[in-house]
Amino acid sequence: MDTLKFGTSGLRGLVSDLVGGPSFAYALAFLRHVAASDKAGAPTVVYLGRDLRGSSPEILADCAAAAEVAGFTAIDCGPLPTPALAFRSLREGCPAIMVTGSHIPDDRNGLKFYGRDGEITKADEAGILSAFHAMGVVERPLQAPSIAEDTTGLDEYEQRYLDCFLPDALAGMRIGVYQHSSVARDLLMRLLKRLGAQPTALARSDRFIPVDTEAHRPEDIASIAEWTSAGAFDAIVSTDGDADRPLMADERGTLLRGDLIGLLTARHLGLTTIVTPVTSSASIEQAGIAERVERTRVGSPFVIAGMAAAAADGAERIAGFEANGGFLLYSDVVLEGATLAALPTRDAVLPIIAVLAEARERGKKLSELVSELGAGHAAAHRLANIPGERSAAFLARLSGEEDFRREFFAPVGTVTAVDTIDGVRTLLADGSSIHFRASGNAPELRCYVEAATEADAARLLAWGLERAGDEVA
Structure with a gap:
């Protein structure tokens, strides 16, 4: 277990150190913490999801075993984006565990924890660690755990965007979808097509590809340059492994910075209070889109805390994002007469759709949208x-x-x-x-x-x- 690291973002480490007892024990500690700290009556259901890594189904079974021991009913939501699982968790008011290592290599994996109110906090982190150390050695049951299946969470997440963007929001746009091993690869193809775009699937992989939206792999940069060299696409889009961070390139193959994706998304949605870490560029203040900018430490828990503090201080129309492009929607937004409900966890699908819709609405190429920001x-x-x-x-x-x-x-x-x-x-x-x-x-x-x-x-x-x-x- 030497490689295991636990923090507010969850648990990560080598698969060899994570599978079996460790993932079972940390999931059990999380569920016992939830049961002990919930003042509204402990929930009895926990939703489980996973990315497309080869080790994820086995680790999900460890989490289901922990649920059984803790007295929870485990619901397997299947492979789906982390924000889709978070959306189901928030809607139902139940905790959730996402089995994913995000963008890290395939020999590693992890767990992301969600309470009934959203991402765990630093206080939750301390509570989970306390429960973990207090329970001593608990053996994982040998028998297969009882687990129910319900994959409608992915459908609900997809419908969330279809309800708030018009069927022609992306009409005529030629979009290359870099599929690799993103858990959102099929979802993106469906959504883009239903919103009027002409999506083309690119480079689907049967093995896990560690796509990082901040530190781009040279082979990804080269592939995107090749795909756009003939002028066949208005944009290339993708996500990291669990689809909470977007990857976007313009018509020339130039990758868009995550903070600029967030800035353009905020503009399209009319959000004027922006909370973002210190790693986002000075363009956040200089672009004139935000009326108020709050800077935080790196990590979605700090962004969420910053958004909550801004709201308590009277701010409205609040969003957060990180330099990796993950977009956190703190305020409800009304689009086309429908309400896009707040989802204060990193999301890749919303910024991809919003930036593309912004380009089509303004009749601009993606490169022109970015140039207008004067972002350096x-x-x-x-x-x-x-x-x-x-x-x-x-x-x-x-x-x-x-x-x-x-x-x-x-x-x-x-x-x-x-x-x-x-x-x-x-x-x-x-x-x-x-x-x-x-x-x-x-x-x-x-x-x-x-x-x-x-x-x-x-x-x-x-x-x-x-x-x-x-x-x-």
């Missing part, structure tokens, strides 16, 4: 397989040792300001910035940069990864 240039990538203690030591020196920081950045500029809300974000005299932070759910050190030109951003990112790599090697 940003880039991000990661150093993989960096132990957390090495990242922590490096970040501590950057934030706390002025001489080290000055010498470290001297080859690229003079430091004028430092932000340590999450990692270390450094502003340089020429207006560019470099931001290092340790991933919260993987042994990675991430680097985010902003610069005046695309070439400068690429140069700064390459330098930052190489220089940081030397420090944590």
Whole structure:
């Protein structure tokens, strides 16, 4: 179990460490925490979902066994997007467990937990860990668990968008759907077609592909460039493995940054209060779309807490998103006479549809929509397989040792300001910035940069990864 890491986003680790007792034990701790903390009367049903990894069905069975021991009825919702499972959980007021490793490699997997009110909080995290340590050793039953099947959650999630976007919202648009192993690959094809687009399936895979919407794989970049080279598509769309983060490329094959996808989505939906982490670019404040912007640490729990705080402070028309493009809808939105209910968890399908609809409504190409934002240039990538203690030591020196920081950045500029809300974000005299932070759910050190030109951003990112790599090697 050495690789297992538990936090507010759930549990992740190597499949070899997760299958069987560990996934059973953490799922049992979660359900016991739910039963003990629910003041409205403990729910008796838990919804289970999974992505398309080869290990996910076995881990889902571990969760079903935990449900049986905890006195819950387990409902298998089948393979579906994480936001679809969250939507069912919120509608029914019951907890849910999603078996997914999101974008991490196939030899790893994880669990995402939802209470009856949505994503678990930091307080829930502490409660689950307390329940986990209090129960001692509990053996997973050997017999197959009892589990019912109900796959209508995916249908409800699909209908959510069909109710609020007109049948011709995407009429005539030629959309390539990079299917890979996304759990939303068939859903996207159906939705796009029913909204008037002409979708084309691309690169469907029988094995799991770890698509990361922040740190794009070179092979994905090359494939998208090839698909768009003949001018056959107005856009390429996709998601990560569990479809809570969108991937979009314009008609030229240029990938859209996640924060700009979120910004365009907010504009299309008329949302004027934006809550977003420090890793989103300065364009959020500069574009003139938001009347109010709140910055948070990285992670959907912090964005959700920020949205709740904004609402308590009187803000309206609230949304959140991250630099990975995952969009969190905090306020109900009325579209075409129908109400698009709030769904405060990361979603990939809503921003994909909204940005495409924005382009068609304005008669613009995606590249033109992005250009109009005047967002400058940003880039991000990661150093993989960096132990957390090495990242922590490096970040501590950057934030706390002025001489080290000055010498470290001297080859690229003079430091004028430092932000340590999450990692270390450094502003340089020429207006560019470099931001290092340790991933919260993987042994990675991430680097985010902003610069005046695309070439400068690429140069700064390459330098930052190489220089940081030397420090944590």
